[in-house]
Amino acid sequence: xxxxxxxxxxxxxxxxxxxxxxxxxxxxxxxxxxxxxxxxxxxxxxxxxxxxxxxxxxxxxxxxxxxxxxxxxxxxxxxxxxxxxxxxx
Amino acid sequence: xxxxxxxxxxxxxxxxxxxxxxxxxxxxxxxxxxxxxxxxxxxxxxxxxxxxxxxxxxxxxxxxxxxxxxxxxxxxxxxxxxxxxxxxx
DNA sequence: CTCAGATGTGAAGTAGACATGACACGAGTA
DNA sequence: TACTCGTGTCATGTCTACTTCACATCTGAG
Numbered sequence: 001x002x003x004x005x006x007x008x009x010x011x012x013x014x015x016x017x018x019x020x021x022x023x024x025x026x027x028x029x030x031x032x033x034x035x036x037x038x039x040x041x042x043x044x045x046x047x048x049x050x051x052x053x054x055x056x057x058x059x060x061x062x063x064x065x066x067x068x069x070x071x072x073x074x075x076x077x078x079x080x081x082x083x084x085x086x087x088x089x
Numbered sequence: 090x091x092x093x094x095x096x097x098x099x100x101x102x103x104x105x106x107x108x109x110x111x112x113x114x115x116x117x118x119x120x121x122x123x124x125x126x127x128x129x130x131x132x133x134x135x136x137x138x139x140x141x142x143x144x145x146x147x148x149x150x151x152x153x154x155x156x157x158x159x160x161x162x163x164x165x166x167x168x169x170x171x172x173x174x175x176x177x178x
Numbered sequence: 179c180t181c182a183g184a185t186g187t188g189a190a191g192t193a194g195a196c197a198t199g200a201c202a203c204g205a206g207t208a
Numbered sequence: 209t210a211c212t213c214g215t216g217t218c219a220t221g222t223c224t225a226c227t228t229c230a231c232a233t234c235t236g237a238g
């Protein structure tokens with residue numbers, strides 16, 4: 001558990017609520033792809049796609065760009081704060 | 090040096106030419122910020138901003154979103170393939 | 179010349195992004 | 209029933225994103 005200042009470890013989502021993971025999964029299904037197909041498409045392992053969809057996971061910006069591109073979305077749409085996407089409430 | 094399949098380590102830029110670093114630096118200067126000011130603004134150390142601007146560095150997507158936001162740009166603009174931004178040549 | 183500010187270098191430490199590979203489970207189908 | 213497919217879990221290993229801190233260099237101002 002991280003408390004206060006980080007000591008190593010990457011900058012992650014403000015909320016560990018899996019929002020981005022859900023967004024990536026929804027978009028992948030909409031694109032008619034399996035985890036394996038998306039993984040192959042962006043050049044990573046299926047394990048990495050699993051982590052992205054199910055865990056509190058912060059991919060590198062370059063992997064995020066590839067995934068967004070493969071899914072026809074922008075990085076902001078998939079990993080941005082949902083508040084930026086639509087009004088709260 | 091990485092040859093063939095990666096064995097750990099993050100997905101990074103196709104070209105280690107510092108393109109993104111230059112883009113981040115240019116945009117930061119345009120915004121009239123020092124490295125220290127940008128670092129404080131996005132909640133990382135100045136050392137991290139230095140690495141981002143000078144090295145073959147792959148920030149996490151969440152840090153990239155914060156930096157892009159602080160600089161009034163999109164992640165695609167700063168870290169995307171330059172070819173995507175404008176025709177080559 | 180001195181000083182402040184901005185920036186770059188280097189080292190060491192911690193948490194995590196990626197990988198491999200095996201196995202388990204549920205759903206759908208013949 | 210057996211099989212295939214898609215997905216999740218787990219363990220282990222390698223490389224890197226982040227940190228702190230000290231110090232060096234360059235530039236501009238007084």
